[in-house]
Amino acid sequence: xxxxxxxxxxxxxxxxxxxxxxxxxxxxxxxxxxxxxxxxxxxxxxxxxxxxxxxxxxxxxxxxxxxxxxxxxxxxxxxxxxxxxxxxxxxxxxxxxxxxxxxxxxxxxxxxxxxxxxxxxxxxxxxxxxxxxxxxxxxxxxxxxxxxxxxxxxxxxxxxxxxxxxxxxxxxxxxxxxxxxxxxxxxxxxxxxxxxxxxxxxxxxxxxxxxxxxxxxxxxxxxxxxxxxxxxxxxxxxxxxxxxxxxxxxxxxxxxxxxxxxxxxxxxxxxxxxxxxxxxxxxxxxxxxxxxxxxxxxxxxxxxxxxxxxxxxxxxxxxxxxxxxxxxxxxxxxx
Numbered sequence: 256x257x258x259x260x261x262x263x264x265x266x267x268x269x270x271x272x273x274x275x276x277x278x279x280x281x282x283x284x285x286x287x288x289x290x291x292x293x294x295x296x297x298x299x300x301x302x303x304x305x306x307x308x309x310x311x312x313x314x315x316x317x318x319x320x321x322x323x324x325x326x327x328x329x330x331x332x333x334x335x336x337x338x339x340x341x342x343x344x345x346x347x348x349x350x351x352x353x354x355x356x357x358x359x360x361x362x363x364x365x366x367x368x369x370x371x372x373x374x375x376x377x378x379x380x381x382x383x384x385x386x387x388x389x390x391x392x393x394x395x396x397x398x399x400x401x402x403x404x405x406x407x408x409x410x411x412x413x414x415x416x417x418x419x420x421x422x423x424x425x426x427x428x429x430x431x432x433x434x435x436x437x438x439x440x441x442x443x444x445x446x447x448x449x450x451x452x453x454x455x456x457x458x459x460x461x462x463x464x465x466x467x468x469x470x471x472x473x474x475x476x477x478x479x480x481x482x483x484x485x486x487x488x489x490x491x492x493x494x495x496x497x498x499x500x501x502x503x504x505x506x507x508x509x510x511x512x513x514x515x516x517x518x519x520x521x522x523x524x525x526x527x528x529x530x531x532x533x534x535x536x537x538x539x540x541x542x543x544x545x546x547x548x549x550x551x552x553x554x555x556x557x558x559x560x561x562x563x564x565x566x567x568x569x570x571x572x573x574x575x576x577x578x579x580x581x582x583x584x585x586x587x588x589x590x
Contacts, residue, residue: 282317283309284347286338288364289331292357298328301355301364301390308398309351317347335369335376342371351401360385366397378404430463434557438585440478440485440565446577448519453480453581457487461589468505469493478583482518482534485567485579487511492543502550509543515567517574537569549589560586 285306288298306316325332325341332338333354342350353366361383368378380400382393440453447453457476462469469491476487494507518534545563567579 282315282347284317284322284342284345284350285309285319286322286341286350286352287325287327287331288352289333289354290328290356291354293355293362295328297387297390298331298355301394304391304394305351305366305398308395309401312398312402314402317345321345335367335374338367338369339371339374342369347371362387362390364390364393364397366401368401431461432463432557432590433458433460434559434587434589435459436559436561436585436587438561438583440581440583442579442581444577444580445575446581447480447485447579448483448517448571448574449577450480450483453478453483453485455583455585457490457585459587459589463496465499466496467493468496468507470509472511481520482516482532484516486514488514488538490541490543492545494545496549499552501553502548503552504546504548506546509545509563511541511543512538513541513567514538515569515571515579517571517579519574533574535571535574537567537571539567539569541565541567555590557589558586559589560584 285302288302290298303319306319310316322341322345331354332341332352338350338352341352342348349368349370351366351368353364356363356365362385364382364384366378366380366382367376369376378401380397382397384390384393435456436459437456440447440455442450442453455476455478457472459470459472459476471492472487472490474488476490478485488511490509490511490513492507492509494505496503496505498504514536515538516534516536518532520532543563543565545561547559547561550558550560561584563583565581565583570576570578
């Protein structure tokens with residue numbers, strides 16, 4: 256005569272007794288974690304921590320003694336089919352299962368949650384610890400996600416930050432440097448107070464990857480001629496680089512905030528017998544559209560030639576209403 260497993264008897268009791276069935280249906284089963292390269296004691300502790308953290312968040316957990324007969328270690332349940340079967344056998348409303356594995360210095364917790372009668376997990380996540388001591392924080396973060404019903408790997412709190420997250424993350428290596436640009440701005444359509452040419456100098460900080468770059472000028476840019484001046488408060492220009500050799504072209508767009516003073520001088524006339532000038536100052540947005548090329552790109556010091564159409568988004572009505580826009584040709588170096 257075969258003896259029914261304890262969990263089967265309990266499942267039948269949940270079915271036979273309505274009051275007990277409602278209690279069973281509201282409970283969550285936390286299965287033993289499948290281990291790969293991690294000792295069984297560590298996996299048991301993490302499973303207990305996970306169950307305890309879920310209980311502290313108001314989740315009713317099926318007693319561990321009810322799951323005592325379930326497989327453990329490398330034979331533990333780690334797929335939806337056997338997890339669903341275990342939940343049905345024990346009369347739980349949902350089941351939490353997964354694995355704890357080691358990869359070099361990393362310990363990876365792979366966690367899933369499945370509702371009874373379903374075949375697809377409603378929750379899945381993967382969290383990483385760099386030491387055994389970090390596993391309590393990892394279990395706490397997994398419990399946060401399970402209780403909320405959403406992935407929680409990237410949602411740390413002050414109680415769930417792991418030691419790995421206190422280190423500076425690795426990034427793709429970018430080339431960065433600073434360089435001086437000098438040249439001239441040629442106003443278009445009688446803008447910039449009717450000046451023919453303005454001198455331009457700026458200090459630019461550049462961040463360059465294989466195919467793209469970002470260049471910024473904070474405060475250190477000035478274009479001027481007589482009483483007309485265009486001072487850079489902040490410029491940001493991004494572009495696409497075409498080519499990977501020593502000489503490569505680029506094209507890009509930019510946005511900035513400039514403080515611009517336009518002075519327009521009027522010659523002697525019947526209206527102004529002694530001549531006069533009118534000035535107007537504005538702090539406003541600017542836009543740039545540019546092309547250029549980078550030479551000696553594979554060396555420590557690069558040469559840059561840049562041509563941009565620069566437009567200040569103001570009309571300067573008191574100074575003739577011609578605005579401030581034109582073509583800026585600059586060149587310089589960048590380390």
